[in-house]
Amino acid sequence: MTIEIENLNAYYEGLQAVSDVSMSIPERAVTALIGPSGCGKSTLLRCINRMHEIVPGARVGGGVRLDGADLYAADADPVEVRARVGMVFQRPNPFPTMSIAENVLAGFRLRGERLSKADSESVIERALHSANLWDEVKDRLKRAGTSLSGGQQQRLCIARALASRPDVLLMDEPCSALDPASTQAIEDLIAMLRAEHTVVIVTHNLPQAARVADRVAFMATTETGDGGHLIEYGTTDEMFNHPVRSATQDYIAGRFG
Amino acid sequence: MSDVLPPSEAGQVGARRLDALHLLTLSAALATLLLLGGVVVFLGIEGAPALSGTSENLPAGASSIWALAWPLLYGSVWASFLAILLAVPVGVGVAVFAVFMARGALGRWLGTAIDVLAAVPSVVYGLWGLAVIAPRAVPVYEWLSTRLGWIPFFAGTPSTTGRTILTAALVLAVMILPIVSSVSREAIRLVPSSSTEGAQALGATRWEMIRTVVLPEARSGIVAGVMLALGRALGETMAVAMVLSPKPFLVSLRLLTSENPGTVAAYIAQNYPEAHGLEVNALIWLGLLLFAVTFAVSFLARAIVRRSGGGSR
Amino acid sequence: MRIARKRRIADRGFTIALACCGLLALIPLISVVWTTASRGLRRLDWDFFTQSMRGITGAGGGALHAITGTLLITFAATLIAVPIAIGTALWLVEYAAGSTSPVIRALARTVRAVIDVMAGIPSIVAGLFMYAVIAVTVGPGYRSGLAGAMALVIIMVPVVERSGEEVLARVPSELHEAALALGVPKWRMILKVVLPTALPGLVSTLLLGVSRIIGETAPLLLVAGFTDSMNYDLTDGRMVSLPVYVYSQWQNKGVDAAAYDDRAWTAALVLLAGVVLLHGLARLVVRRRNQTR
Incomplete structure (x- = not known):
């Protein structure tokens, strides 16, 4: 699934967060959005599954196409969009009332889709394998999802998103609340996911972007109040070793942000 | 490609089609509005006829509904005022004690005790006031009457049963103590530690810190608690109805005699069983009046909180 | 110095x-x-819990009819008040709070103000209200447990709504986002994520609401009335509750005054024990939730 972002503008009540971003995100690859705090990278990510608009007063202009289909068409249902585009958040957020197994199946259960016992077992096993968590939890699937460690909880959330076989997986700083060992586990997982999924990841951590991403997009605000622009977008090698724009060079070199 | 979407359409394309729950919860909210509207409308409909009442058909031969209402309103306000006078110093004291001194288990026990005190049903307080407070109050009242009888409040022959307005106020004070202390406790807890630590760093003793920093900063919260308690005391029915046997139309400052003004709420409960015809309308009208008074009190409380608390929070 | x-x-x-x-x-x-x-x-004996006051003029008798009446009336009031209160709280927290529509915001402000006003209604006024409703609709003289329950609804709704709103507002926004990002419609998110997560707090809210109305006397005295006999029918005839039983035992003492006083105190003790038990349960529910976190 390729993602085409076209002239995207995003606003919070009276405040522009993303300014006129157009970019094409390739399928079966990891694309990282980097940039200083407040540059609109998380907002841009949340426009790809229409989560931005759940904030009261938030607006979106422009469009996002998933393999040609306009997610912001008048007849597009944001609820269906979100079912096709999975998302993982900064802080692990498993449902505290559900077990590990129920958390994996949460998408189906919450959408009211019924699965046979055999189907749900295979979904659980497949999703937990894909999230690299199966071996650690296979003996305690009935335990509460919140009983796991932070890193395991985050992988459980990834499994939860993968269970619905999304076309795209969005990750919003998925490691920022985790310790180095758990971060390592998530990064390994992202490397595995690349083979089958289109992954877009927002990160603050430049070495992480360099390690996991195939392509990197650098965003920054040019003037205050103007919202974040896409400054430069290219392969990881180009962005880290031969950036064209001076702002990118400065950011990569750690001179601001 | 769609242009800039208005927020409501962007967010609710799917929601609008499916969301029966929104309608359901909205109708619950409207039902709440309807309930209160119903209270005002029905009390108005059934209370209004009392306005045209005369000494022929009003309770106790009152010449008009106002002649009946004013002394009772006076009694309600007087008894509640006395109760506030008794409860507020203790209640605020308990709150300060709970926040600054009774840490750990002691504080938890005190909190639980106050909670239980708040949960005791008012009939139980009524029984207790009659069985425990009234008889023990008699010798105290006699002493007050002989030694301090020259003060108008303590004038007159003291009651031999102890069923006086001061006893009723004492029971009311116990009933509202939990409200005063729990609201004050929250207000005091909200005083930022930067203020208290600042005062202590300047060498203030605990008492000086509480007097000069904590109580002034928590004042609006404490006042709101007092108003809340006042509203509660004004509306309290059973405990007063059981402790006090009032004399109609009496307006008096005397605290110790057996002749006492009644309160609106207790009067309604005491006279309801025998009421018929327009007398019932009169009682309903009294209820509407009581509602208006408690509403004014709670309105005042919110205005106070908003005015002094709104800026800092 | x-x-x-x-x-x-x-x-x-x-x-x-x-x-x-x-x-x-x-x-x-x-x-x-x-x-x-x-x-x-x-x-506090066997008879107290197994007998009514039918035909009793002196010692003996019990409060079975009052205990039954209290349970029935409280149950009916809870059944009516809780959906209204929790529904209102849900609407305020989940729908009105996230809305930018000026109409909905104004309505939410009005609802909150109305809840505040209702919280200040003296309980006897709630009783008079139901009396007035009866006088206008059925005609005066009608007494029933249901009328009493309706009066208690007025008292219970603001109590449950306020603390229910607090409990619902504490459900983390991360869980909302997690559910929405899975492509879950909002109403399903509320029913399947918000409510289950808030459940312990809501149960505790419910128990505190029940403890608030279970001791109410004045409104029931007015519209549910008093009787010495059993009555299982909420819609027909006088139904006595424990607090009203306490009051009437004390108020209408017969020849053997001590027997009436004793019954009043025993009923008061049962009532007090019930209220303290409800408070204890409410705390326990919340504490157990906090431990499992």
Whole structure:
């Protein structure tokens, strides 16, 4: 699934967060959005599954196409969009009332889709394998999802998103609340996911972007109040070793942000 | 490609089609509005006829509904005022004690005790006031009457049963103590530690810190608690109805005699069983009046909180 | 030095005064509990829980009819009040709070103000309201447990709504986002994520709401009335509750006054025990939730 972002503008009540971003995100690859705090990278990510608009007063202009289909068409249902585009958040957020197994199946259960016992077992096993968590939890699937460690909880959330076989997986700083060992586990997982999924990841951590991403997009605000622009977008090698724009060079070199 | 979407359409394309729950919860909210509207409308409909009442058909031969209402309103306000006078110093004291001194288990026990005190049903307080407070109050009242009888409040022959307005106020004070202390406790807890630590760093003793920093900063919260308690005391029915046997139309400052003004709420409960015809309308009208008074009190409380608390929070 | 000493004495005196306040607050509690227990135990026997007052004029008899009445009336009031209160709280927290529509915002403000006003309604006024409703619709003289329950609804709705709103607002926004990002419609998110997550807090809210109305006397005295006999029908005829039973035993003493007093105290003791039990349960529910986190 390729993602085409076209002239995207995003606003919070009276405040522009993303300014006129157009970019094409390739399928079966990891694309990282980097940039200083407040540059609109998380907002841009949340426009790809229409989560931005759940904030009261938030607006979106422009469009996002998933393999040609306009997610912001008048007849597009944001609820269906979100079912096709999975998302993982900064802080692990498993449902505290559900077990590990129920958390994996949460998408189906919450959408009211019924699965046979055999189907749900295979979904659980497949999703937990894909999230690299199966071996650690296979003996305690009935335990509460919140009983796991932070890193395991985050992988459980990834499994939860993968269970619905999304076309795209969005990750919003998925490691920022985790310790180095758990971060390592998530990064390994992202490397595995690349083979089958289109992954877009927002990160603050430049070495992480360099390690996991195939392509990197650098965003920054040019003037205050103007919202974040896409400054430069290219392969990881180009962005880290031969950036064209001076702002990118400065950011990569750690001179601001 | 769609242009800039208005927020409501962007967010609710799917929601609008499916969301029966929104309608359901909205109708619950409207039902709440309807309930209160119903209270005002029905009390108005059934209370209004009392306005045209005369000494022929009003309770106790009152010449008009106002002649009946004013002394009772006076009694309600007087008894509640006395109760506030008794409860507020203790209640605020308990709150300060709970926040600054009774840490750990002691504080938890005190909190639980106050909670239980708040949960005791008012009939139980009524029984207790009659069985425990009234008889023990008699010798105290006699002493007050002989030694301090020259003060108008303590004038007159003291009651031999102890069923006086001061006893009723004492029971009311116990009933509202939990409200005063729990609201004050929250207000005091909200005083930022930067203020208290600042005062202590300047060498203030605990008492000086509480007097000069904590109580002034928590004042609006404490006042709101007092108003809340006042509203509660004004509306309290059973405990007063059981402790006090009032004399109609009496307006008096005397605290110790057996002749006492009644309160609106207790009067309604005491006279309801025998009421018929327009007398019932009169009682309903009294209820509407009581509602208006408690509403004014709670309105005042919110205005106070908003005015002094709104800026800092 | 003298000033320092004065200040120290003032501080000491203040500390002692505060400790006295704490003690002073405990005295009525101990006295109420002790008096009720010691006097209530006299009639705390089998008969009290198995017999009504039908045909009893002196000693003996019980409060079975009042206990039944309390349970029925409280149950009916809870059944009506809780959906209204929790529904209102849900609407305010989940729908109105996230809305930018000026109409919805104004409506939410109105609803909150109305809840505040309702919380201040004296309970006897709630009783008079139901009396007025009856007088206009069915005609005066009608008494029933259901009318009493409706009066209690007025008292219970604001209590449950306010604390229910607090409980619902504490459900983390991360869980909302997690559910929405899975492509879950909002109403399913509320039913399947918000409500289950808030459940312990809502149960505790419910128990506190019940404890608030279970001791109410005045409104029931007005519209549910008093009877000596069993009545299982909420819609037909007088139905007595425990608090009203306490009041009427004390109010209408027969020849053997002590027997009436004893019954009043025993009923008071049962009532007090019930209220304390509900409070304890409410705390337990919330504490267990906090431990599992």
